[in-house]
Amino acid sequence: MKFNDGFWLLKEGVKAYYGLQVTQVKPEKDGYALQVATKPIRHRGDTLGGIVRIHSPTEGVVGVRIGHFKTFKPCPEIPLFPDAPAMPNFDLEKSESGYTLTTGGLTAEITENPYTVTFNSCLAQDFSSNPHPETPPQTVRYIHSELNTSPGELIYGLGEQFGAFVKNGQSVSIWNRDGGTSSEQAYKCVPFYMTNRGYGVFINHPGEVEVEVGSEKVSRVGVSVAGESLEYFLIYGETPLEILERYTRMTGRPALLPTWTFGLWLSTSFLTNYDTETVSGFLQGMQDRNCPVRVFHLDCFWMKQYEWCSFTFDPDNFPDPKAYLSDIKKRYGVKICVWINPYISQLSPTFQEGVEGGYFIKRKDGTPWQWDLWQPGLAIVDFTNPTAQKWYLDKLDSLINLGVDTFKTDFGERIPHAGVVYHDGSDPMRMHNYYATLYNELVFDLLKRRFGAGEAVVFARSAHAGGQRYGNHYKIAHWGGDCESTFEAMTETLRGGLSLTLSGFAFSSHDIGGFEGRPPPEVYRRWVAFGLFSSHSRLHGSHSYRVPWEYGEEAAQDMAKFVDTKHRLMPYLYNLAIQANQSGSPVQRAMFIEFLSDRTTHYLDRQYMFGPSLLVAPVFVPLGEELEYYLPAGLWTSFFHPERTIQGPAWVKEEMAIEEIPVWVRSGTILCLGPKNIGRPDYDLHKRLEVRLYELRDGQRAQCQVPSGKGAEIAGIVTATRNADEINVKLEGSADLAAISLYSKGYRVQGVDGGVAQGDDYIEVFDGKKEIVIRLKNV
The missing domain is CATH 2.60.40.1760 (glycosyl hydrolase (family 31))
Structure with missing residues (x-):
């Protein structure tokens, strides 16, 4: 104002x-x-x-x-x-x-x-x-x-804002609205900002x-x-992470998510065909192309048109929904997610129940508040009313009985505030943003009761301060709402995600390929790479499908590579999720979080750190144009092409092949990877590890935790110490090593005590060895 x-x-x-x-x-x-x-x-x-x-x-x-x-x-x-x-x-x-x-x-x-x-x-x-x-x-x-x-002071955050990443010069209204990613409106407004001045x-x-x-x-x-x-x-806070630790101490830590949520989510899309033959063909096609789906999502039209939300499968398309869901779960090993919202159309058979029960937000004259924006004469459930809560949850409970595992809680942003009355007397102006918290928490608590805290997950769009947590329970990352299928929309999505993770949220997701329209194959393939180097990855669109072969078989080959990479990175990623739950540190991080003393990083919003060790620079330019990104001080090693190193600080300008995305590993990193082609994100994350050592300096000691994948349990700790011409690698706990890879500039493996050298930079570990001494040679 x-x-x-x-x-x-x-x-x-x-x-x-x-x-x-x-x-x-x-x-x-x-x-x-x-x-x-x-x-x-x-x-x-x-x-x-x-x-x-x-x-x-x-x-x-x-x-x-x-x-x-x-x-x-x-x-x-x-x-x-x-x-x-x-x-x-x-x-x-x-x-x-x-x-x-x-x-x-x-x-x-x-x-x-x-x-x-x-x-x-x-x-x-x-x-x-x-x-x-x-x-x-x-x-x-x-x-x-x-x-x-x-x-020189810069302001960041204020929730998932899609405009300029640095907020200086902006007027920001903390007022949730569903205006898409191309406007000044936002789905997740948070009254918290951070500066670059501590x-x-x-x-x-x-x-x-x-x-x-x-x-x-x-x-x-x-x-x-x-x-x-x-x-x-x-x-x-002396560092941005310390500020986030103290802020999330006040409003709640980000929830710890089950490992299966980090796999690939595939949606039916919005206006497309959902019949059994189509869906089974998609799931089989993904499996045949080594792009395994972990969660399958049915969007709005699992219900009849004009009847959102009836909470009933459209009998014309799903005559036996229980058998339908059971079949695809058994054949393809997927979890099932269905779309819901808190709005009830007056054409829905549930509408009269809500009127008679007094379950809707009311006008001052006692009649239900209604409008026509998303469905004919829709009303909105009053979640301050305990009987309305029970009525709504009973509807969802019946869907769980059919085989639904989780819900996508859409909408909850454009909640009325003028001339309305809540059951508990809440101030409508104060309830407008807070409604998202009530809505998502209510659905989560049902899932927790049915599946237990370790498996309960909600995939939500709306949020407010504290929406990153529900105690020490589980709740999935929010996704970024409706975006266009363009390079510009990709950058909007990234800016929104980085602003959100500077506002207390640890995870960020988005519609891979964009929601509106059909992306050109080039945009789709670039977005797939970006999406699979995000904490959560979902293929979703509006008028067109997002399965990769719709954009060429080469797109499917790219996706298979990136899906397998994400599965292999799970020991690293899940350790980041545990740290988020314990200290509030986000998985996807604006560059200045890790490099505060480097003033160049304070303005960067087209690249990010994936945890403290991986730098990701999504490609937002057409083929034939040069991508430009920045590597801070230190020696960086290409994740996909480790023979390539760059000494920072340096701006890099290069054309990027369509199947590539720049991912760089920070020097001094121990990176633990799971087995190749494991086919899913939920496995024993501490077994058959490949430990990669990146540019350990003489006298340097590096350490990383290895999670088991079962809650916050840490199964082992890997420590690597370099002294002159030797590196000692020690594993504590129940984790076990399969291999050690050495990524270095200037030295290679000369000999090994405790394993068998398989080349200049690779060691295969036998017989459950817990300690390996690597003797080095200069090259």
Whole structure:
């Protein structure tokens, strides 16, 4: 929300009351309560002002809560510290200049006259609240706060935003809408941003939050909410990962996902044919081409048109859905996912049940709220109503009985907020974004009850702050919504994913090939490579199928290579998933997360780190044009062509063959791979490992964990130490080695103690050896 006309003037009709002077300070158990006057206090007759609380709920975090009118507790609120107690750790001190609160390397300094709050001596804070109580009723009151930005400071995050990756200069509304990936609207808006200057800001408000990122006052981030209170937390961290650790400590860690979710998902697509012969032909064709599908998804038209959601298989196309699902599960070893949403068409046989039961969001006159945007006269289920929850879940329960394993929870973004009433009395403005949390959590809890926490998975589109978690349970990554089938849409998708994973989410998925239209074969093949180097990989479209042979048999050969590569990478990927669950670190990472001291990385949004060790640069240019990407300092080894190394920092410009994608391995990496052609992502991840060692320097010691694939269990630890002309490789735990590969520039294998050398850079390990000594020779 912009209140100013330029820098000096206010817009017509705006009257601001700025926090000018602290008139009272009260120490509290977690900080200070301040009485702040909005005009100079010369005598008692001048007393007027709001309440500000400066507090620290946990180490390294300072909260600022600004209040105007004291009202009843708003509903809903974002749950904080859902998995662990807050455990505040701070010091309060009064000084000559004012008051300080210090926690985890972060200090908030408060001066009384003039009133300021300064964080680490670099960020100034003030607030303005709206007019006096006698303001006419039609006037909207806002709380507004600003934080200074320093020269060169960049802002990132705010959920899955598809526009420019660096948010400076943008007006961002934290207000979920389903506008596609080519607009300023977003499906997953999160009131959290991170800077490249060692802190993040979480605005603790579930309703609409309007953020002006240098777009009103060019050196400030302005935040405003309609209402009487605003709370934000400034979260300090020496690294971006430490900031995310502290933020997800507050809002919940990303959920740990079962291994099968990391396999290939294949959809029927939206408007295409779903009959048994077509579906079986696709699954068989994928199997024949060594592109095994792990999850098969039936999109909207498993139900009759105009009847979404009836939760009933269309009898014209699926006369015996239980037998149909059982057959493809048995023959192809797939999990079954079906599309649902919380909207009920008035032509659905379930609509009258909802009306009679009072299960829908209502207008103020007690009638169901309806509109025609997605289905005729649709209503929306009121998930604050316990009986409506049970009714909705009973419908889904019957689908599980038919053989459904998981649900794609579509929609949940464009929820009504004007003139509506919720069963529990929730504020509709605050419920608009929070509805996604209720919706997805409700469906997840059913799956957890039916399948257990280790197998329960939801594939969701909408989310808000905290949507990355449900306790320490399982929940799949969100996908990026409706995108076009173009190179431009690929880049939008990546920007959205990187912004999302800078907002507390660990995983990111998207429609491989694009959703709208039919992608040209070149776009499809490039997107397949990008999609299979994403945490979760789904083939899905609108009017056309996304099976690879529709785009040429060469596309199927590419896919087979990348699917097998992802399966082999599962020991590495699943270890990243465990780390995400334990510390909030994302799998797909913006470059500056790993290379903060390299200012070039702060602007990069067409490449990313896949965990700490792999750099991926998807190809967004047509054949014949040069791809350009950046390798930070260090020696990088090509994953697919290890004979090729590049010393960074370096910009690389090259034409890329259609079957290739640049993937580079960071020096000093131990990369554990599973067996070739294993055909699925859910296997014993700690067995028959190939351990790859990349450019170990003399005196360097590297280590990596090996997960078993069963929850957070770590089955082994691989340690490699180089001393002069020897590398010692040691394996602890129940994991076992099949081979060691040496990727190095300047030395090769001369001899081995504990294994048999099979060449200059490959060692086959026999008899369950746990320790191998490799003697090196210079070349």
